[in-house]
Amino acid sequence: MWTTLNLLMALACVLVAAWLRPWRMLRGPLLTPALAAVALLPWVWLLPQKMPQGLQVQLSGACLLVLMLGWPLAVLVLAAVATVVWQVGQSPADQVLVQWVWIGLVPATLALGVGAALRRWLPANLFIYTLGRAFMGTALSMFLAGVMLEWLSELAGQPPREQAMVARWLMAWGDAFLTGMAGAIFVAFVPQWLATWSDERYLRPPSD
Secondary structure, eight states, X not given: OHHHHHHHXXXXXXXXXXXXXXXXXXXXXXXXXXHHHHHHHHHHHTHHHHSOTTOOOOOOOHHHHHHHHOHHHHHHHHHHHHHHHXXXXXXXXXXXXXXXIIIXXXXXXXXXXXXXXXXXXXOOOHHIIIIIXXXXXXXXXXXXXXXXXXXXXXXXXXXXXXXXXXXXHHHHHHHHHHHHHHHHHHHHHXXXXXXXXXXXXXSSOOOO
């Protein structure tokens, strides 16, 4: 039942993303960050397999991908990342599926929602983008994804893990610092690598 739920969630995300045909964006400057993500992110996802038992520190990178590529293209890139992790790593397919959904797809989808809310309710501002969406939005998305995973795992019959919420909260800030720092650097030096960034929107002078 648990594996079926994860598989359905993954298929739904991939079908929606493919329907939007995001690969058309690869004809521009986003090809470089997309290829870099496929080359580098699998090694970040493989890190828990190389750490001592019980010390499972996991970075995601999914929220950063949404900022850089947009949600549809990020979903397809995360599928490629999960495939590499499955082929190169030692984890069975069901564990890689959980990692793909709950470390990748769910935080990416929540980050999309946070970004939409910030665009709707807060002014278009450089600091709203870097501190609000990239930093705080990532922390919120990662923590909510972790809470949902723990809750659904218990419903599926798995025993509750002690201090799980504290660990999820702390790990969420690791991704938040990564995404916030990278987002600020990209805004300053390579804004063309950010599909969600617009000079016209975020750098326009305030209206009188």
